[in-house]
Amino acid sequence: MSDVIQLTRKDFVSDQTVRWCPGCGDYAILAQMQKVMPELGIPREKIVFISGIGCSSRFPYYMNTYGIHSIHGRAPTLATGLKLANPDLTVFVITGDGDGLSIGGNHLLHAMRRNVDIKIILFNNRIYGLTKGQYSPTSEPGTKTKSSPMGTLEQAFNPISVALGAECTFVARTVDVEQKHMADILLRAAQHKGTSFVEIFQNCLIFNDGTWAPVTDKDVKDDNRVILEHGKPLIFGKNRDKGIRIGRDLQPEVVSLDEVDESELLVHDEHAESPNLAFMLSRMSYPRYPVPIGVFRDVDHLTYEEGVRKQIAEATRKRGAGTLQALFRADDIWTVRSHDGHNGHHEVEHPLFTMAE
Amino acid sequence: MSPSVRPVHVEEVEEVVIRFAGDSGDGMQLTGTQFTNTAAIVGNDISTLPDFPAEIRAPAGTLAGVSGFQVHLASEDIFTPGDEPHVLIAMNPAALKASLGDLMPGGTIIVNSDEFTPANLKKAGYDRNPLDDGSLKGYHVHRVPITTLNRHAVEGVEGLSTKEVDRSRNFFALGLTFWIYDRPLDNTLKWIDEKFGKRPEIAEANRRALLAGYHFGDTTEAFQTRYKVKPAELPPGDYRKVTGNEALAMGLVTAAHLAGKQLIYCSYPITPASDILHTLASLKNYSVVTFQAEDEIAAMGATIGAAFGGAFAVTGTSGPGMALKSEAINLAVVLELPMVIVDVQRAGPSTGMPTKPEQGDLLQALFGRNGESPVPVVAPASPADCFDMAIEAFRLAVQAMSPVILLSDGYLANSAEPWHIPTEEELAQRFTFHIHHPTAAEFGNGHGFLPYARDPQTLARPWALPGTPGLEHRIGGLGKQPGTGNVSYAPEDHDRMVRDRAAKVARLAEFIPPLEVFGAQEGDLLVVGWGSSYGAIHQAVDRAHFRQGKSVGAVHLRYLNPFPRNLGEIMSRFEHILVPEMNLGQLAMLLKATFLRPVISMPKVRGRPFKISELSAKIDELLG
Known part of the structure; x- marks a missing residue:
């Protein structure tokens, strides 16, 4: 074991000029990620960032770690292959709502279903930025964009619901402007063993400015969001005077703490094996409900690559480590012998079988 | 040769091509594989061609559901599964219909006559029973009531439905074929034991079916001749x-x-x-x-x-x-x-x-x-x-x-x-591999490391692995600067990278073996092939050059990009170039474009490999 080197944020800043639009929410995410990295205590060379295509996907170029800027939607597949080759690496997937939920939706689902030990960070700005402003799979129904001048006709994906539906073992949400909260969530996501999925509400200043305003504007945000904390009741509001309880219709219900006792409120359990409550929380959306921020689910399951290694170890224990000759000879073999090297006459020998004579 | 209960004629043959054909549920692939394994173990050279439908269970008895397995065994070097079967084992009318066109004129047909019922004939599209209407006059037809004989043989094995009993029919056919070609049963008996160890009743049924088929050949008067294919003279070694x-x-x-x-x-x-x-x-x-x-x-x-x-x-x-x-x-x-x-x-x-x-x-x-x-x-x-x-x-x-x-x-x-x-x-x-993963020490603690620096000899970049301290780097799909690999859209950078990647692949030609010409080293006709058509081309050129004295040579491309470096020179030694391939002339197009000379394309897109005879006919046509 080599000496533990104390790294700082600067060690994770690459020599590349960051090229996002001034004021983009991505800057804040990059800054928090670079700040969190030293806290992981993982040497820089063991960290890999893999991205797809889109504004967010430029991210790996700016991290002084190993990295791949891959192709649209496919980052989880590269990350999976990399973890199979080297399970010791800490692998992040940086993606966006278009990259992860549209063109790469299938890969995102299956990476989570397998519980590959990768950390998926999805920047959700509900718009296509790099291609200049078309609607995305998380755009709210009716969103008017260049490609939907009369408003979109599609239901939007809820990334947290999708992740929970795909059996993801760590599911969380944070906001680009909440630096402390984001840093905490990123750290926990990085430390989780298994697939982590973090949705970050991220503002696109150019094409979708203010899309998260209800949960980011200082004046209103405390009334429009609820911060999830394990083991604590769901309380929110500027004056912390509102809470969430399960109503008689088995739906969440916003109640006033003036009228309802705190003991009746829903208590958050991020470690619940069943994703049911987490899923219910994920469906809470503005304006009817406060938007939950924090960790929805955090459970421990065997990771995919651990399972792969286990099977290899078990097969090796049962059958012994394979040799090439054993592989070649794992079928019926016959030997052709040179009877007499001079006249080239050959004789066939049947070591295993006799002629029916 | 194993003893027989009656005098039979034994004919020694150099080669035989057998096709097993039946419904896709009849186990024909298994039957063919078992026959092949035994032939291989007794030392024959073998080559096989399975031919099965994509549907796992196409409607029973129809042409779409026919599954075939062709095996060629010989006492000399062979390269293909054989152009035409000498023997066809057809388990139903559809199998007969689907394979008859391929059978050698005068070949032998063994049919399961029990399955030639009006219903099955209709499913196969026969208006009349081909066994009775004289349409098989040019062949030796053996009508064997395999289903009935097999049911008798398996009678008394407890715990089997009629369907399961009938599923062992293929082993009856296999046993009969083993008898005709004087192959030992041991290997298949052993296989049955291993495969069906947990279902002893099924193992017993298959065992009985196999032996019944073998003994049927031995006792019935219908089969007057057995054939013996001697072991092939393969180079010494384990196979x-x-x-x-x-x-x-x-x-x-x-x-x-x-x-x-x-x-x-x-x-x-x-x-x-x-x-x-x-x-x-x-x-x-x-x-x-x-x-x-x-x-x-x-x-x-x-x-x-x-x-x-x-x-x-x-x-x-x-x-x-x-x-x-x-x-x-x-x-x-x-x-x-x-x-x-x-x-x-x-x-x-x-x-x-x-x-x-x-x-x-x-x-x-x-x-x-x-x-x-x-x-x-x-x-x-x-x-x-x-x-x-x-x-x-x-x-x-x-x-x-x-x-x-x-x-x-x-x-x-x-x-x-x-x-x-x-x-x-x-x-x-x-085979030797030269793999090097660089470390930071080779680059002054990594400061001089360039992920896209190229080896002067191979033009390859270094394979630096994540986990290596000091060599952290980012790579991606965007246009990049030579050396650093940093994103760049500069005209000269893109030009350099595009050309370097092309040159790197082209340079592999220096590291792959030059082509060797089979047959004539220069002259009238060069046959250029690639991939699986090797066997048929080799045999056809062997026949044309070594037996008929024609001025024909052949090269077979195992490297298609880059081409072996002596391909152009070899082509220049021949007057005509013939390119048989299972497409509409893709290699032919590449050769024309690369070497600027006419080539004769011989396309085949029938979902079937080339036959030797097709190639021989083409060579004859070109050279007279």
Whole structure:
């Protein structure tokens, strides 16, 4: 074991000029990620960032770690292959709502279903930025964009619901402007063993400015969001005077703490094996409900690559480590012998079988 | 020769081609495989051609549901499963109808006469019973009531339904064929014991069926002749039978072993490549990792990720999967990471004919991606050659730091032939890997490290692995600066990178063996082939040149990009160039474009391999 080197944020800043639009929410995410990295205590060379295509996907170029800027939607597949080759690496997937939920939706689902030990960070700005402003799979129904001048006709994906539906073992949400909260969530996501999925509400200043305003504007945000904390009741509001309880219709219900006792409120359990409550929380959306921020689910399951290694170890224990000759000879073999090297006459020998004579 | 209860004529023959044909549920692949295994073990040279429908259970008794297995065994070197079966074993009318056109004139037909019922005849599209209407006059027909005889033989085995009893019919047919060709039963009896150990009643039924078929041949007067095919004179050594897919899987494991690498095979199930995945999935005690991805694209992406991580990364697919992978293959091209992409070609376009072979993906492999995307392409020539070329593909991949495409096809994949088992020493002699993963110490603690610095000899970039301190770097699909790999859209940078990648692949020509000409070294006609048509071309040229004295030579391209460096010179020694291939002239187009000379294209797109006779006829037509 080599000496533990104390790294700082600067060690994770690459020599590349960051090229996002001034004021983009991505800057804040990059800054928090670079700040969190030293806290992981993982040497820089063991960290890999893999991205797809889109504004967010430029991210790996700016991290002084190993990295791949891959192709649209496919980052989880590269990350999976990399973890199979080297399970010791800490692998992040940086993606966006278009990259992860549209063109790469299938890969995102299956990476989570397998519980590959990768950390998926999805920047959700509900718009296509790099291609200049078309609607995305998380755009709210009716969103008017260049490609939907009369408003979109599609239901939007809820990334947290999708992740929970795909059996993801760590599911969380944070906001680009909440630096402390984001840093905490990123750290926990990085430390989780298994697939982590973090949705970050991220503002696109150019094409979708203010899309998260209800949960980011200082004046209103405390009334429009609820911060999830394990083991604590769901309380929110500027004056912390509102809470969430399960109503008689088995739906969440916003109640006033003036009228309802705190003991009746829903208590958050991020470690619940069943994703049911987490899923219910994920469906809470503005304006009817406060938007939950924090960790929805955090459970421990065997990771995919651990399972792969286990099977290899078990097969090796049962059958012994394979040799090439054993592989070649794992079928019926016959030997052709040179009877007499001079006249080239050959004789066939049947070591295993006799002629029916 | 085993003793017989009655005097029979024994004829010694050099070769025989047998086709087993029946319903896809009749177990014909199994029957053919068992016959082949025994023939191989007693020392015959063998070559097989399975031919089965894509549907697992097509409607019983119909032409669509016919499954066939052709085996060629001989006492001399053979290269193909045989043009025309000498013997056809037809388990129902549809099997007879589907195969009769291929049968040699005057050949032998053994039919299960019980199945020639009005209903089955109708399903096969026969208006009249071909056994009675004189249409089979030119053949030796043996009507054997296999179903009835088999039921008698299996009578008394407890716990079997009639359906299960009838399912052992194929072993009756196999037993009879073993008798006719004087093959021992031991191997199949042993196999039955192993396979059905947990179902003793089924084992017993199959055992009885096999012996009943054998004894039927022995006692009935219908069969007057037995045939003996002497062992072939193969070079000394240990042999086993391999299909192309088996050989390919073993080649991949061997390459990983020789290179000191972990094999990671990422694939999505697709006919006819899936058997490679199945074989490798069962080799976990060889540290083989198999990853069944959610789709073809994911399989390619995971392959790239595994290559970045330092594994021997491989994906396997067929044409439709290649189409899906092409974007990610392009990423691999610009990331410049070593990996192997196996395309077991099938008849296209689109879904096409999944179980039928074609060589239609050559141009796709070379050019089916956006931009200038040079990828080395290799193609094995025979089932056993799949072993060598799998290793060779990885050698080139490492040497050029590039994905390499290996083009097999459905014919190679499922056909079998004897394979000379190499010793460890032979392997070490034939294949060497030079793999180097740099460390920071080589670059002044990493400060001088350039991820896209090129080796002056090979033009390859370094394979620096994540986990290596001090060599942290980022690579990606965007245009990049030479050396640093940093994003760049500068005209001179793009120009340099495009040309360097092309030059790097072209330079592999210096590291691949020159072609050797078979037959005439110069003269009237050169036959240029690639892939699975090797056997038929070899035999046809052998006949034309060595037996008929014609001025014909042949070269077979196992490297299609780059071409072997002496190909142009060899072509210049011949007046005519003939290019037989299972497509509409893709290699022919490449040769014309590369060497600026006329070539005669001989296309075949029937979902069937070339026959020797077709090639002989073409050679005769051209040379008179």
